[in-house]
Amino acid sequence: MNRSTTHHGKKFSSFFCNLFGHHYIVSKKVTQHIKEYKCSHCQKQVTTDVSGKLSELTPQMQEINSTLEDMYRKRHNRQVPQVA
Template sequence: MKRFFCSLFGHHYSVSKKVTLHIKEYKCIHCGKEVTTDVSGNLSTLTPELQDINKTLENIFQKRHRAADHAA
């Protein structure tokens, strides 16, 4: 029934994780489909490969911000 709702009305995504300031992961509140923003800013299905890329980007982002906070 939930998939039918999404196929009829479209997905309703909410942010499930903020990877960086510009890259986020989203999850449909009805069917659970997961997507992420790609390099062009479009939504792409969250594959295991994209999850790994997002984890790496998140680690780099956090390290840079920690270093910047300590330098200030």
Template sequence: MKTTTQNQASSVNRMYCNFFGHQYTMSKKVTEHIKEYTCKCCKKQLTTNANGKLTDLTPTYQEINSVLERIYQVRVSRLKQARPQFSY
């Protein structure tokens, strides 16, 4: 019963989004250029793809993003550790 109500609510939200447009907020920063967005109305998720365009966050993209995120985190932590060297 509870599930049915929730499903109905989300379909109403989706109708609202179809009419007024989604209200995306950034839900995760994967890398400097790749971010994930969630619609605060219907919870639809988008991500930036390799071309810098927004696309549906499919399970494939979720996997890609988690790999990219790990690489990015390693790179960021290395940059923080690295000290500038002035060798003239």
């Protein structure tokens, strides 16, 4: 994805997002229901919370998502029988 930047950079991106709204793309799939998103313009990071709404991705939320991803992966690997 080619993107031209100006010397105003982040100011223009934040203005664009303030005017038109963020354009979030999935940056990480934690579980089937919880994902982390990143705005393609201003790089703001959000995640889905317990109620399914988007909330800002804080270091505490990153740690929670990481732990949840590990638990989900271990449980999923344990439930799927491995074919020999």
